[in-house]
Amino acid sequence: MTQPSPTLGRNDLAILLLILLIAAVLRTAGLNAPLWYDEIWTVDTHVRLPWGDMMREYSMNHHYFFSMKAKLMSQIFGDQAWAYRFPAVLFGVGTVAAIWWLARDVAGSGIAHVSALLVALSYHQVWFSQNARGYTELAFWSTLGLIFFLRGMRTPTLRLWIAFACTAAAAVFTHLTGAFFFVALGLVWLISLVTGFGRGPLTRTWVLQPLIAVALASVLVLLAYLPILSSIAGTMGEISASSAVDPMQEYQNPLWTVLEGVRTAVGSTGALTLIVAIGGLVVIALGAVGAHSTQPLFFLCIVAHIAVTLAVLLALDMRVWPRFFFVDIAPVIVLAVIGCWYGAGVVARVIGQSGLERPLFAIGVVAMLALSVFLVQRNYVAPKQDLAGAFELVEQTRGPSDRIYAINPGGPIFKSHFNADWTTIADPQGYARAMAQPGPVIIVILFPSRMFRAIPELAQDAEGSLEFVHEFAGTLGDGEILIYWRQ
Structure with missing residues (x-):
């Protein structure tokens, strides 16, 4: 020096x-x-x-x-x-x-x-x-x-x-x-x-x-x-x-x-x-x-x-x-x-x-x-968090009778920024009500580690009744976006 x-x-x-x-x-x-x-x-x-x-x-x-x-x-x-x-x-x-x-x-x-x-x-x-x-x-x-x-x-x-x-x-x-x-x-x-x-x-x-x-x-x-x-x-x-x-x-x-x-x-x-x-x-x-x-x-x-x-x-x-x-x-x-x-x-x-x-x-x-x-x-190797990619995939693959749920905090973002007509699920009670209704469902999850802990039933269903569709990788910590589907 x-x-x-x-x-x-x-x-x-x-x-x-x-x-x-x-x-x-x-x-x-x-x-x-x-x-x-x-x-x-x-x-x-x-x-x-x-x-x-x-x-x-x-x-x-x-x-x-x-x-x-x-x-x-x-x-x-x-x-x-x-x-x-x-x-x-x-x-x-x-x-x-x-x-x-x-x-x-x-x-x-x-x-x-x-x-x-x-x-x-x-x-x-x-x-x-x-x-x-x-x-x-x-x-x-x-x-x-x-x-x-x-x-x-x-x-x-x-x-x-x-x-x-x-x-x-x-x-x-x-x-x-x-x-x-x-x-x-x-x-x-x-x-x-x-x-x-x-x-x-x-x-x-x-x-x-x-x-x-x-x-x-x-x-x-x-x-x-x-x-x-x-x-x-x-x-x-x-x-x-x-x-x-x-x-x-x-x-x-x-x-x-x-x-x-x-x-x-x-x-x-x-x-x-x-x-x-x-x-x-x-x-x-x-x-x-x-x-x-x-x-x-x-x-x-x-x-x-x-x-x-x-x-x-x-x-x-x-x-x-x-x-x-x-x-x-x-x-x-x-x-x-x-x-x-x-x-x-x-x-x-x-x-x-x-x-x-x-x-x-x-x-x-x-x-x-x-x-x-x-x-x-x-x-x-990946975006920080690919919300745009998740939105595009869901909109391209959704059926006419599919209900789309974005797990909070994703819901407000997709609605305000992408003009999505998706419904936000904010808590375990909202998730239970949504899944009690029959029919095909698409679920989009931001910050999965956080949301699986906040809504335990979601974590259980992700291992069982829900079919995994796609994971959008992200360099952000807990930045993956997961998409699931139920017939």
């Missing part, structure tokens, strides 16, 4: 541009695949509204700042899936550039190149970059905020802290959970203030400028959310109440979140998954040690965000979705690259072969790149 040079060399710029080109190609391939449930809900209940109605009430499903860009793109290019997703592509590529900048600040250009390439190839980064939601925008603003924060902690200037305030406001306006990241940075600032850890000389400027940034960010956020402030508190209460009766109670367990994150990152590969997970933790730990000499606050910022997010979600009895930690993926990748470099140095010194440091690091980088290339291909 090297201290970053203030100037950007031509070779560094050329490498960065090549990495950004790779990132752009990966994020635009298959961009027009069918929209999935959350995307459709966003488009139908928010993006398609008139501009003046987009801020009429608060919903956790809406990513307000992002949706404004998605609406603009759809007005320019039409009602196309790729148009709604294109802002996510731009912010996804932008996050690659931002992580290169961050890694360069922390560990120099060599680490920055490898880190940016791994983020460009990251399965999760590509998946969310092709999602008409604001997660890549949230990651982009958070990464920029982290850059400004770390620089401001070392050599504070008013310009840096104003930039930090603007990124904080943009992140929180994208989604309220963006506040978790900047609250975590505030805690790191307090720890540094009290202990002296990782900061420059304690001066009046060092204390006042961050406080000015907090005040500015707070004003900007309040102005942005002013039209819907009254509905935010009520929405938080509704989310907590719905979580309490969710049949998928494991979604509120942090351990499930960790296991799901590992599963989606590596896949269900048995012992290999465990080996990769343990190896990843070791490399990240080495990265924390390796980054300490150049930027001791970097690792602390990541840990603080994870801790703050978990504390808030658990305190509000909310579901601990892995996507709440999406902004941490790219910085953790930087830690992994630093850990690979630091670990290579440790091994070389232990065996007394200092010349092996670079070859060992190269082997580690090749292994990480190979794994990333292997995993990123999963983004293209």
